[in-house]
Amino acid sequence: MTNVDRSSREYPDRPWVGVGVVTWRGDQLLLIRRGKAPRLGQWSLPGGAQSVGETVFETAVREMREETGLTVTPTGIITVVDAITPDEAGRVHYHYTLVEVSAECPDGDPVCADDALEARWVDVEEAGRLVPWDETRRVIALSAAQREQG
Template structure:
């Protein structure tokens, strides 16, 4: 037995492992839900709602919870669209953030988007408007990929 405490694995900046995050591509008709991020990385940027998966929580449960926390909406996830690596390095080249993002498509069930938790704003937008608002190209790609997979 050792007296050494376990390493702090709760740090999101300069982590010792990648974090699993779940992003939700929420559809209401032809519009997609965007949030304006209230925390780093990408503070202030428009993005998909989402966040870290909790221990014992499925990917779909994470998507539901995160959308509700960030926007107040009720959604029903229905498919994994893709997986994206998000690695942010600092000026010295060290990994400051590392997320493996599972991108999940979901249908709007009820509610109106109201920013909450770590979102500064939340709104429904067209695919073309989303393309002008998001600054990370992967977000636009994921939205368009999900749109192409939807049934008419």
């Protein structure tokens, strides 16, 4: 077996903390089409890995700026999701603990950069059709319900 860097995101020796951002503008939320694995090419929420010394909300703001050029205001924690992706042999290829954050973005148009291939504002129903991962659809629905409760 080759010597693998266990601190890498692929075949890690520990989970990576990632922050996903459900960004709202009125009744629409922002989706991106991922430009990197895991879930390459799929519609998802913007987000990425937390850096040392950075709070979850700081990560959300940075990742949104890097991926879409938008400035957001985090408003709360939605939930936490375990994202564990095995390879064909059953070994853990990726392991993320995803802290899902809600945010507001009153203006601005997304400009894709970093690992986002495309971005678009959609309503919850369209998000349900575009997003293939059940957990992301669940997070979006949970965020929408939390917003309704005020």
